[in-house]
Amino acid sequence: MSFLAPSAFILAVLLPIIVAMYLLKLRRSEQVVSSVYLWRRMVRDVEANAPWQRLRRNPLLLLQLLFLSLMILALAQPFTWTAGASGQSVIFILDTSASMASVDAVPTRLEAAKDQARQLVNGLADDARVTVIAASDQAQVLVSSSQDRRQIFQVLDSLQTSMGGSDLSSALGLASAIAARQPDTEIIILSDGRVNLPERLGIQGRIRYFPIGTSEDNQAISLLSLESSAGGEKITAFAQITNYSQQDAQRRLELYADGFLFNAFDLEIPAKSQRAVVADDIPLDTIMVSAVLAGQDTLPLDDQAWALTAQREPAPVTLVTEGNRFLETGLKLLPGFTVTLMKPEEFEANFANGTSESVTSAAQGDDNASQIYIFDAYVPVSPGLPTGSLLFIAPPRSTEVFTVTGLIEQPIPRLVDPDDPLISNININQVNILDAIQITEPEWARRTLEGEVGGNVYPLLVSGKIDDRRVAILAFDIRRSDLPLQVAFPLLLANLADWLSPGRSGGIPSQMLPGAAVTLSLPPDIVTATVTRPDQSKTNLSLSAGRGVFADTTQLGVYRVNWGSAGEAHFAVNLFSPQESDIAPAQNLPIIDGLQTIDDQLPMQARREWWRPLGFTALAFLLVEWLVYQRANLARLLGRMPKRLSL
Amino acid sequence: MSDSKTPFTPTQQPARSGLFEETFLRKLERIAILSKRAMAGQLQGERRSSKRGQSVEFADFRPYSVGDDFRRIDWNAYARLERFFIKLFVEEEDLTVHLLVDTSRSMDWGQPNKFTYAVRSAGALGYIALHGLDRVTITALGVYQNGNGGYFSPHRGKQNAFALFSFLQGLTADGQAQLGYALQAYAAGAPRPGPLLLLSDLMEDGWANGLTALAARGFDVSVLHILSPDEINPDLTGDLKLLDSETKAAVEITGEYDLVKRYRKGLADWQEELRRFCGARGMQYAPIETSIPIEELLFARLRKHGILR
Numbered sequence: 001m002s003f004l005a006p007s008a009f010i011l012a013v014l015l016p017i018i019v020a021m022y023l024l025k026l027r028r029s030e031q032v033v034s035s036v037y038l039w040r041r042m043v044r045d046v047e048a049n050a051p052w053q054r055l056r057r058n059p060l061l062l063l064q065l066l067f068l069s070l071m072i073l074a075l076a077q078p079f080t081w082t083a084g085a086s087g088q089s090v091i092f093i094l095d096t097s098a099s100m101a102s103v104d105a106v107p108t109r110l111e112a113a114k115d116q117a118r119q120l121v122n123g124l125a126d127d128a129r130v131t132v133i134a135a136s137d138q139a140q141v142l143v144s145s146s147q148d149r150r151q152i153f154q155v156l157d158s159l160q161t162s163m164g165g166s167d168l169s170s171a172l173g174l175a176s177a178i179a180a181r182q183p184d185t186e187i188i189i190l191s192d193g194r195v196n197l198p199e200r201l202g203i204q205g206r207i208r209y210f211p212i213g214t215s216e217d218n219q220a221i222s223l224l225s226l227e228s229s230a231g232g233e234k235i236t237a238f239a240q241i242t243n244y245s246q247q248d249a250q251r252r253l254e255l256y257a258d259g260f261l262f263n264a265f266d267l268e269i270p271a272k273s274q275r276a277v278v279a280d281d282i283p284l285d286t287i288m289v290s291a292v293l294a295g296q297d298t299l300p301l302d303d304q305a306w307a308l309t310a311q312r313e314p315a316p317v318t319l320v321t322e323g324n325r326f327l328e329t330g331l332k333l334l335p336g337f338t339v340t341l342m343k344p345e346e347f348e349a350n351f352a353n354g355t356s357e358s359v360t361s362a363a364q365g366d367d368n369a370s371q372i373y374i375f376d377a378y379v380p381v382s383p384g385l386p387t388g389s390l391l392f393i394a395p396p397r398s399t400e401v402f403t404v405t406g407l408i409e410q411p412i413p414r415l416v417d418p419d420d421p422l423i424s425n426i427n428i429n430q431v432n433i434l435d436a437i438q439i440t441e442p443e444w445a446r447r448t449l450e451g452e453v454g455g456n457v458y459p460l461l462v463s464g465k466i467d468d469r470r471v472a473i474l475a476f477d478i479r480r481s482d483l484p485l486q487v488a489f490p491l492l493l494a495n496l497a498d499w500l501s502p503g504r505s506g507g508i509p510s511q512m513l514p515g516a517a518v519t520l521s522l523p524p525d526i527v528t529a530t531v532t533r534p535d536q537s538k539t540n541l542s543l544s545a546g547r548g549v550f551a552d553t554t555q556l557g558v559y560r561v562n563w564g565s566a567g568e569a570h571f572a573v574n575l576f577s578p579q580e581s582d583i584a585p586a587q588n589l590p591i592i593d594g595l596q597t598i599d600d601q602l603p604m605q606a607r608r609e610w611w612r613p614l615g616f617t618a619l620a621f622l623l624v625e626w627l628v629y630q631r632a633n634l635a636r637l638l639g640r641m642p643k644r645l646s647l
Numbered sequence: 648m649s650d651s652k653t654p655f656t657p658t659q660q661p662a663r664s665g666l667f668e669e670t671f672l673r674k675l676e677r678i679a680i681l682s683k684r685a686m687a688g689q690l691q692g693e694r695r696s697s698k699r700g701q702s703v704e705f706a707d708f709r710p711y712s713v714g715d716d717f718r719r720i721d722w723n724a725y726a727r728l729e730r731f732f733i734k735l736f737v738e739e740e741d742l743t744v745h746l747l748v749d750t751s752r753s754m755d756w757g758q759p760n761k762f763t764y765a766v767r768s769a770g771a772l773g774y775i776a777l778h779g780l781d782r783v784t785i786t787a788l789g790v791y792q793n794g795n796g797g798y799f800s801p802h803r804g805k806q807n808a809f810a811l812f813s814f815l816q817g818l819t820a821d822g823q824a825q826l827g828y829a830l831q832a833y834a835a836g837a838p839r840p841g842p843l844l845l846l847s848d849l850m851e852d853g854w855a856n857g858l859t860a861l862a863a864r865g866f867d868v869s870v871l872h873i874l875s876p877d878e879i880n881p882d883l884t885g886d887l888k889l890l891d892s893e894t895k896a897a898v899e900i901t902g903e904y905d906l907v908k909r910y911r912k913g914l915a916d917w918q919e920e921l922r923r924f925c926g927a928r929g930m931q932y933a934p935i936e937t938s939i940p941i942e943e944l945l946f947a948r949l950r951k952h953g954i955l956r
Binding site: 029030032033034035036037038039040041042043572632633636 | 754761851881883885893896899913917
C-alpha cells in the first residue's frame with residue numbers, strides 16, 4: 001500500500017492532543033448529595049486513580065482516536081495496485097458487429113466483452129473518465145468522458161449487437177481525437193478481431209486489445225438469390241454455403257417457399273470452402289424463399305437467408321406515333337411495361353377537353369403517376385402537357401419546356417458522363433446519325449449524349465426533372481440513324497423506360513446488407529409508406545416525390561413496404577458478410593502504432609484508492625461515538641417510549 | 648430543603664406535644680415496643696424480666712431449700728411426689744428502651760427529610776415506651792452533640808413525654824456521626840442493655856463494628872434504616888462530581904446509561920448485606936423510606952418487622 005498524500009500523516013499529532021485533553025479533562029459539574037457512601041461503594045471497583053487506567057476505560061476516547069486515525073489514513077489517500085486499466089482516462093471500444101453475437105463465449109461474445117469492460121471499469125481509479133464507443137458499421141460514442149459509473153454500466157447493459165460489419169477505423173479515429181484532449185489516456189479494444197482496420201493510424205494514447213471469443217466453427221449461407229427465367233416460367237434459387245471453419249462440416253440446407261419446406265440438401269462442406277446449391281423447382285407464385293442451415297454452429301445469425309422473387313407491376317406506357325416499328329417492338333419486348341399505341345389524332349381527340357388531367361384519366365383511369373408518354377416525332381398541339389413522365393423523340397417544334405432551334409446534320413455522338421445510368425452498358429460510338437433536331441439545352445435538363453458537328457457540340461439526349469415529373473428528350477429520330485440496328489438500342493430503351501418509371505416497386509432493391517440504407521422509389525404521389533420489420537414493428541416513412549430512405553435495416557429478415565391502398569413490396573436483409581461470418585477470433589490486431597495486446601503487455605496495473613471506504617468507516621465511528629456520548633439520554637428516551645405508548 | 652434546619656416550627660406542630668397531635672398519641676398508646684428477650688430491669692414494670700418474681704405467669708419449679716418462702720410451695724406437687732417444690736413465677740420489671748438518633752449532616756437530607764422523619768419516629772417510639780412503663784433514653788449520635796445535651800437520660804412515666812419531645816425538638820443534624828465509634832462507645836458505656844432502636848441512614852463505614860459491639864453487649868437491637876426517596880432513586884445524569892454533604896468528600900462519576908441502574912443494584916446489595924448482617928446477629932433490620940407515612944411505619948411496617956406489637 002502506498003499513499004498519494006503522505007503529508008496528511010502530520011495530522012497524527014492530533015492523536016496525543018486528544019489523549020492529553022482527556023487527561024486534562026474539564027472539571028465535572030458538582031452536585032451535592034447526602035452522602036457519597038453508596039456512590040463510593042459503587043465506583044470503588046470501577047474507578048482507579050491512575051489517569052492511564054481511566055483512559056483505558058473510556059470508550060469515547062477510543063472511538064475518537066479511531067475516528068481520527070481513520071480520517072488521517074483516508075486523507076493520506078492510500079492506494080493499492082490491482083490488475084486493470086490504469087489510465088486517468090479510458091476509452092472502451094466495444095465491437096458490436098454481427099460476429100460478436102457468436103455464442104462461443106457465454107452467453108455471447110458481446111456479453112463477455114461487456115463483462116470484461118465492467119471489470120475494467122470497476123478496477124479504475126475513482127476519478128478516471130470513461131468513454132464508451134460502440135463500433136459496428138459506424139462508430140458511436142455512447143458515453144463521453146464520464147465519471148458516472150452508473151451511467152457507464154447502463155450504457156454497457158444496453159449495448160446490443162448490430163448486424164453490420166465492424167469498422168474500427170472510425171472508432172479509433174474518434175478515440176484518438178478524444179485521447180488527444182486528455183492526458184494519460186488508455187484505449188481498450190474489446191473485439192473478436194474481425195474488424196476493418198485502417199492501413200495506418202496515428203493514435204494518441206496507449207492501445208490495448210482484449211480478444212474475445214475462442215471458436216471458429218461457423219458455416220454460413222453466403223448467398224441466396226432467385227432468378228426468373230426469361231419467359232418467367234421458372235424460378236431458380238441459387239444458394240451458396242460457406243464453411244469458415246478449419247474442419248469439414250456437414251449441414252442440412254432447408255429451402256422454404258413462402259414458409260413451406262419444399263426442398264432440403266444434405267451438404268458436406270470441406271473446410272474453408274464453399275458449396276453451391278441450385279434449386280429450380282420453386283413454385284411460380286412464390287414471393288419469398290428462405291433458406292435455413294439446420295443444426296448448430298457458433299454464429300446462428302448467418303444460418304438463415306431470405307430472397308424475394310421479382311415483383312414488378314407493369315407500368316403503362318402510351319406511345320403516340322404515326323407508326324414506328326422499332327419503337328413499338330422495342331417497347332413491347334421490355335418486361336414490366338404495358339404499351340398503348342396511339343395515333344396523334346387519337347391523342348388529340350382524347351386531349352380535346354383541353355386539360356391534361358382529363359386526358360390522362362381517360363387514358364389510364366387511375367394511378368396516372370406512373371404513366372409514361374412517349375411522343376415520337378410529335379408534340380401535343382394543345383397547351384399544356386399530360387401528367388406523367390415524358391419522352392420526346394425528335395420533337396418537331398418547341399414546347400413550353402424546351403425550344404427547338406433548328407436542325408443539325410450528321411452529329412458524331414459521344415458520351416458526356418460514362419457513369420450516367422441512362423447510358424450504362426451502351427456503346428454509342430458506333431452509332432451513326434443522319435440528322436438531329438437542334439435544341440437549346442433547357443435549364444432543368446442534364447446532358448447525357450451530345451453530338452459534334454464541325455467543332456460545335458449539340459445535345460442529343462437530355463434528361464431532367466420538371467417539378468416532380470421526369471422528362472427526357474432524344475434529339476434524333478431513331479429511324480434516321482442506325483441505332484435500332486445496334487445492341488445499344490434495346491439497352492437505351494430499357495434504361496430510359498426504367499428511368500422514366502421511378503414509381504414502380506422495382507425501385508426497391510430486393511436484397512440488402514444489414515445496416516444499409518434502402519432507397520424507396522415509389523410512385524411520385526405517394527406521401528407516406530409503412531415499413532414493417534421482421535419483428536412486425538412498423539415505421540411510417542415520409543416520402544418526397546415518392547422517394548424515401550429507410551435506414552433502420554438492423555434486423556435480419558424480410559421487410560414489407562406498404563403504401564397507398566394496395567401497394568406492397570418486400571425486401572430482404574441478409575447477413576452475407578464473409579468478414580462477419582468468418583468468426584475465428586484474431587489474437588492480435590494488425591499492426592497499429594503502439595498497440596499492446598494482453599499477451600505481451602507490461603503488467604497491467606491500476607491504482608485502486610481506498611480513501612472512500614476509510615472515510616465511510618470513520619464516519620460510522622463518529623456516529624457510534626455520538627451514540628455512546630448520548631447513551632444516557634437515549635436510554636431515557638427509549639425507556640420513556642413504552643410508557644408513552646401505553647398511555 | 649433549606650427549611651429542614653428548623654423542622655419543628657410552632658405553626659407546623661400542634662401546641663401540646665410539639666411533635667404529635669393528641670389523637671395520634673392516643674393511637675400510640677395501643678402499641679408497645681417488642682422485646683424479644685427477657686431482660687432484668689430495675690423497678691416493677693410490665694416487661695418480663697429474666698428474674699423470677701411475682702407475677703401471675705408461671706415460670707418453673709425448683710426444689711425447696713431452706714429459707715424459701717413456704718407460701719410458694721406447690722402443695723399439689725407435694726401431694727403427688729411427697730417432695731417440696733417451689734413454684735417460680737415470671738418477674739415483670741421495667742426495661743430501658745434505648746433510642747439512638749443519627750444526627751449527622753447526611754441525615755438532614757431528602758424530601759421528606761430524613762432527620763425530621765427520624766426525630767418524629769423517635770418521638771413516637773419514645774412515647775410508646777413511656778406509656779409502656781419503660782424507661783426511655785435517647786442519644787443523639789453526633790460528634791458535637793455527645794457532650795452538650797445530646798443525651799436524654801433514662802426517664803420513666805408518661806409525664807416525661809413532654810420533656811422527651813422537647814429534647815428531640817432541640818436536636819439538629821449538623822454533626823459528623825462517626826457511627827462506628829459512637830455505637831461502640833454507647834455499647835461500652837450503657838449501664839443496662841435493653842431494646843435499642845437505631846434510627847440512622849448508616850451511610851458511614853463502621854456500622855458493622857458498631858452494631859456488632861451493641862449486639863455483643865446484649866442489646867436487643869432494631870435498626871431503622873432511613874433513606875429518602877432520592878437516595879433510593881437518584882436523578883443524576885452526565886459526568887458529575889458528587890460532594891458529600893457531611894464529609895465534603897468527592898466522588899467523580901461518569902454518566903453512563905446504566906448509572907442509576909447500577910446505583911440501585913448497589914443499594915439493594917447493601918440493604919441485603921445489612922439484612923443478612925442483622926439477621927445473623929439476632930437484630931431486626933427495617934429499611935425505611937421517608938415517603939412512608941409515620942402512621943404506616945408505626946402501625947404496619949415496624950409490626951411486620953417485629954419491632955412493635
